Amino acid sequence: MTSSTTAGASTTSSAPRRAPSLKRREARTAYAFLAPSGIGFFAFTLGPIVASVVIAFFAWPVFGERTFVGFQNFVTIFTSDPMFWRTVGNTLLFVLLYVPLNFVLALGLALWISPRIRGRGLYRLLFFLPAVTPIVANALVWRLLVQPNGVFADIASWFGVEQFNPLGTEAGAMAAVVVMSLWQGFGYNMLVFSAGLDSIPDHLYEAASLDGASAPRRFWHVTLPMLSPSLFFAAVMTLITSFQVFAQPYVLTGGGPGVATTTMVMYLYQRGFQLFDLGTASAVATVLFAIIALITAVQFLGQRKWVHYE
Amino acid sequence: MLLTLVLLLFLMPFIWMLATALKPGNEVFASPPSLFGSEIRWSNFVEAWTFVPFGRFMWNGLVVSVLGTLLVCITSVFAAYAFARMRFRGRSGLFALYLVTLLVPQEVVVIPMFIFMQELGWQNSYQALILPWAFTAFGTFLLRQFFLTVPRELEEAATVDGASRLRILLTIIVPIAKPAIGVLAVFTFINYWNSFLWPLIIISTQDMATVPIGLNSFLGQQGNQWQLLMAASTISMLPTALIVILLQRHLVKGIALSGLGGR
Numbered sequence: 001m002t003s004s005t006t007a008g009a010s011t012t013s014s015a016p017r018r019a020p021s022l023k024r025r026e027a028r029t030a031y032a033f034l035a036p037s038g039i040g041f042f043a044f045t046l047g048p049i050v051a052s053v054v055i056a057f058f059a060w061p062v063f064g065e066r067t068f069v070g071f072q073n074f075v076t077i078f079t080s081d082p083m084f085w086r087t088v089g090n091t092l093l094f095v096l097l098y099v100p101l102n103f104v105l106a107l108g109l110a111l112w113i114s115p116r117i118r119g120r121g122l123y124r125l126l127f128f129l130p131a132v133t134p135i136v137a138n139a140l141v142w143r144l145l146v147q148p149n150g151v152f153a154d155i156a157s158w159f160g161v162e163q164f165n166p167l168g169t170e171a172g173a174m175a176a177v178v179v180m181s182l183w184q185g186f187g188y189n190m191l192v193f194s195a196g197l198d199s200i201p202d203h204l205y206e207a208a209s210l211d212g213a214s215a216p217r218r219f220w221h222v223t224l225p226m227l228s229p230s231l232f233f234a235a236v237m238t239l240i241t242s243f244q245v246f247a248q249p250y251v252l253t254g255g256g257p258g259v260a261t262t263t264m265v266m267y268l269y270q271r272g273f274q275l276f277d278l279g280t281a282s283a284v285a286t287v288l289f290a291i292i293a294l295i296t297a298v299q300f301l302g303q304r305k306w307v308h309y310e
Numbered sequence: 311m312l313l314t315l316v317l318l319l320f321l322m323p324f325i326w327m328l329a330t331a332l333k334p335g336n337e338v339f340a341s342p343p344s345l346f347g348s349e350i351r352w353s354n355f356v357e358a359w360t361f362v363p364f365g366r367f368m369w370n371g372l373v374v375s376v377l378g379t380l381l382v383c384i385t386s387v388f389a390a391y392a393f394a395r396m397r398f399r400g401r402s403g404l405f406a407l408y409l410v411t412l413l414v415p416q417e418v419v420v421i422p423m424f425i426f427m428q429e430l431g432w433q434n435s436y437q438a439l440i441l442p443w444a445f446t447a448f449g450t451f452l453l454r455q456f457f458l459t460v461p462r463e464l465e466e467a468a469t470v471d472g473a474s475r476l477r478i479l480l481t482i483i484v485p486i487a488k489p490a491i492g493v494l495a496v497f498t499f500i501n502y503w504n505s506f507l508w509p510l511i512i513i514s515t516q517d518m519a520t521v522p523i524g525l526n527s528f529l530g531q532q533g534n535q536w537q538l539l540m541a542a543s544t545i546s547m548l549p550t551a552l553i554v555i556l557l558q559r560h561l562v563k564g565i566a567l568s569g570l571g572g573r
Contacts, residue, residue, distance in 0.1 A: 023397070026397060026398070026475075027396075027397065027398035027399065029396065029474075029475050029476075030396035030397070030398040030401075031392075031398060033388040033389065033391060033392040033396070033475075033479075034388070034389050034392045034393075034404075036389075037385040037386060037388065037389030037445060037450055038389065038404070040441070040444060040445030041407075041408065041411075041445045041447065043445070044423075044426075044441055044442050044443075044444070044445045045411050045419075045445050045446055045447065046407060046411060047422075047426075048419040048422040048423050048426060048442075049411060049418070049419055049422075051419075051422035051425070051426075052418055052419050052421060052422045055421060055422055055425070060425075062428075112313060113313070117313065121558060121559065121562065123313065123317060124562065125554070125558050125562075126317055126320075126321060127317070127320060128554070129321075129324075129551060129554065130323075130324075132500050132504075132550045132551065132553075132554045133504075133546075133547040133550055133551055134503065134504045134506075134522050134525070134543075134546050134547060134550070135504055135506060135522070136504075136506055136521075136522035136525050136526055136546075137522070137525055137543035137546045137547055138323070140529065140539060140540075140543050141323045141324070141326070141327045141540070142323060144326070144327075144330060144338075144536050144540065145323060145326060147339070149339045149341070150339065151326060151343045154341055154342060154343045155343075183320070183323065191562060194562075195562070240413070240415060241415075243415075244415050244416075244417045246417065246506070246507050247506045247507070247522075250506075251526065251529075265417045265507070268417065268420075268421075269507065269510070269511070272420075272421055272424075272511075273424075273510075273511055278421050278424070278425065281421050282421045282422075285417065285418045285419075285420075285421060286418075288415075289414060289415070289418045292413070292415065293413065296413060
């Protein structure tokens with residue numbers, strides 16, 4: 001509290017002595033309001049974030065002695081752990097396939113379910129449904145569908161494809177994980193884009209039409225720029241969440257065949273909780289976060305070039 | 311018309327799940343495939359419920375999701391109001407700290423969280439399922455953004471009347487903010503209900519398993535009796551699917567407002 005604010009208060013208030021104590025009381029109330037959230041935040045959110053970096057510099061078995069090892073965990077995963085690079089590659093492949101396809105599907109359906117369509121609320125809801133049902137249950141359903149003697153194999157045989165067994169090949173298993181994830185996840189972005197589309201004022205389209213702009217030109221010069229904040233937001237969120245992919249491969253493919261669909265988070269889980277090597281697992285987590293932070297930062301830096309805020 | 315067809319195709323996994331859940335076990339992989347088996351076997355649902363303690367999984371899931379949601383909503387309302395409306399030393403610094411953590415995914419902190427729970431001796435407990443994710447910055451951030459849009463005049467009248475901050479918050483702000491709090495509640499519930507990685511790490515007894523963990527263990531135990539597994543999957547989807555269907559309009563609006571949802 002500075003003297004100038006106190007002086008200001010004393011000139012306007014009839015009881016100058018009470019002004020600071022009111023302020024103090026306000027602050028006390030504020031701290032009381034904050035306490036439950038704040039204490040939990042330090043203990044369960046901020047604390048663990050800091051600790052995750054610290055643990056990465058230790059040899060930290062689940063049971064037994066922990067010792068400081070400096071950068072050793074990072075050196076190990078970077079130089080002598082082929083599984084680490086393999087899972088980074090798998091995760092990147094997943095992200096590169098999943099994110100663009102998610103955007104195409106989400107934007108395509110958001111545009112398709114336009115105001116002219118009756119019952120659009122219901123359509124949106126149903127396309128969104130797999131995003132809220134348990135991901136494990138969703139993945140189990142898909143695991144049934146793609147069994148070698150399952151219904152997809154039957155349908156494939158109608159088209160002359162025999163021995164349809166995607167989970168048996170590396171490319172097929174990755175494709176299954178991507179397709180299942182798209183089915184499960186694109187509804188979010190569809191809703192975000194729908195909301196964005198709904199908020200574009202009609203007069204912009206009318207003006208563009210009067211100027212003789214064709215439908216593709218209206219899309220390119222009106223829809224996309226107006227939608228760019230939604231697109232940016234969805235890009236940031238979808239990239240972050242797609243790097244965290246875990247449950248789909250865990251349940252659908254078990255990370256296989258071999259390690260073809262083992263993702264970084266799966267590897268983190270295996271390393272930490274099946275091999276009980278928490279230090280190395282933390283190093284994997286730290287690298288994962290560094291990648292996510294880097295990509296998010298690049299997106300925020302790049303947004304000025306293409307995101308239009310009114 | 312074409313859209314309806316696309317939707318039906320899209321929903322086909324759900325339809326097949328339900329169809330399989332109602333078939334006799336030996337007809338699950340019948341070829342050619344058919345939606346209906348030789349009979350509609352409702353007893354699969356009963357069997358799925360009793361073969362593994364599925365009722366227990368559902369109960370655990372409900373306890374964790376309901377308590378977790380209450381905790382998130384209550385603590386977030388108070389913190390968000392303090393950040394949005396009250397003056398105190400350290401406000402901007404603390405809020406910046408909250409913001410920074412928004413970008414850190416849960417997956418990054420499961421290891422320290424596991425060690426933390428181990429030290430407390432909380433493995434296989436409700437508090438280990440609830441507390442670690444009840445204090446993320448998301449709820450506080452979402453509600454603060456909403457509170458900032460509430461006109462100050464509404465509160466000023468009450469302040470002149472001598473109402474305390476607590477009264478103002480509970481009788482003026484919270485009623486106005488019901489839609490935002492509702493959206494936060496629904497997505498928090500869904501996140502707790504569907505959570506998989508963390509329960510997989512911290513829960514090792516069947517007694518404390520939540521629904522996704524139970525489903526996953528089902529897969530191993532059953533020698534893959536798919537009709538039971540699909541019946542269990544169907545049941546597991548009901549709570550969140552029903553919430554979303556019942557609250558449809560509010561949620562779509564909420565997603566539009568916050569742009570966020572349950573990530």
